[in-house]
Amino acid sequence: MSVVICLFAKNGFDRAGQGVAGAGRRLADELGAKLQAIIIGAADAAMIDAVKTVADGVTIAAQSELSDYQSELYLSAAAQICQSLAPKAVLLSNDTYSQEIAARLAHRLGGSAAGDVTSIALHDGNVRARRSVYGGKAEAVIELKRSPAVLWIRARAFDPAPARESVADVNQAALTLGDARTRIVERKSEAITEARLEDAQIIISGGRGLGGPEPFEDLKALAALVGAQVAASRAACDSGWCPPTWQVGQTGKKVAPQLYLAIAIHGASQHLAGMSDSKIVAAINIDKDAPIFKHCKFGIVEDYRKVVPLLKEKLAAAQA
């Protein structure tokens, strides 16, 4: 029996991957099982070395068709390798690609899947996964009835796995992958600002109450003064005021900064679902009854148009 973690070479062994490994190690220890890592794509030496020190075994599928993510091929590779490892659970991160293949992987392995998992436990030999439901208004514990349990996890909800004394063996998998019936022909990144939102320490986020795209320029200026990243609510993204990659929430990025400053954001449960792990939440909102204030450490009830220019002055003065 084993617990498998499925990593993509292109991501390196980033914080998300470390969280997956941490979750996997705890579950493997509880089961008395081995922790097996799968890496899809040609991983660099640094990644392989790092994974070797936390897993009991590493399988790499590095053939050239797998150099970049293509869903059908990655799915086929993951399914074939899992079949040979007899997993009780397969853990993935909650990035787009992992989410795209997780349920299909469960189907191919005869197991069941659950997503955006924040904790994992065993109950009578079955895997149980906690996740938030009803747009963050409730929390459910799901018992997976088929094996393996394929889980895509909220990687930051789990501590990284400790390094071990022994170093795992590394196997190269040679696979027959078949035809890709879909093909990613172009990849485009938004002009990536300094850090990824998931890694930001301070986030300044804007909502529909901003009223248009221009105020986001002011938010960017504020952000520059304190080394923050700018994010947004779904309503602001849907209005086309900022790119979809800025969306925080149930169906956007899951962030956990030291400070999350919500400007003209109402605080709908679906938005809170993406940022409630922030250390400190603060808000600027004209409505003292806006639910965001129920989740804040501090805030100001005021029109943002009056607050933001003054705030910019104060922060600039402090910097000088």
Add this chain to the structure above:
Amino acid sequence: MNLIVCLKQILDPDIPGRDFKVDPISKEAVRGAANLVTNIFCENALETALQFKEKNGTGKITAICYAPESGEDTLRKALAMRADEGVQVLNDGLAHPDPLMVARTLAAAIRKIGTFDVVMVGRESGDWGVGQTGGLLAEELGVPYVGFVDHIETSGSGVKLKRQTDAGFEIVEASTPLVISITNDEHNVPRVPKTRDVMMSFRQSLTKWTLSDLGVSASESYYEVAELGIPVKESSCELVTGETLEERVSQLAEKILAVKRAL
């Protein structure tokens, strides 16, 4: 092209937290005074399908909803938005149905409808937020799957899709038939049906099938809800005070700078 859009009916996700209650015994949300609505991502999917059809000038859009009798409202609304046909698969009112069972049911309905090119689902449902139906449905139908799509156009004998990723977007070329899940963006905000179309929708007939019409029966369980509860996560907010706006914003700035200094 034949497009099939799967629409789920859910408890209104916009009800305020203070009105939201769960029944810990049945492990379901208590409906109370809340409305049933069409899951927003399903409406984004239908909007994407409608725009695709309008642009191509041809095509047929069939809306499917697997729900109790109340699901008829979701299909009427889809027809009012100008879907061509509505198919309802009646269930017995399961509140948190098994995702595999849902996928098998939808797959059986799609096979009974006949040929299809693209099946569209929402990226996830606004109640249980499962996010698996698209992938499971693709496996059941034996076709490929692309997730988080926000735009579709024809390309050669297949389709060209734009889909969102963590960092930006990708263009994906795919052969048909396939299943795609749709996410929101500024271009697929669902239209509001015209009054005339709402009236018309009530004159159209819907196809209704039962599970036995489709030959689907509940097989082994995929997963079960072991617990359902409402987390308490409220903190007490300190609102900055002061005589003047200037004073209050100074305080706000100080609090922000304190966090920055502590990093």
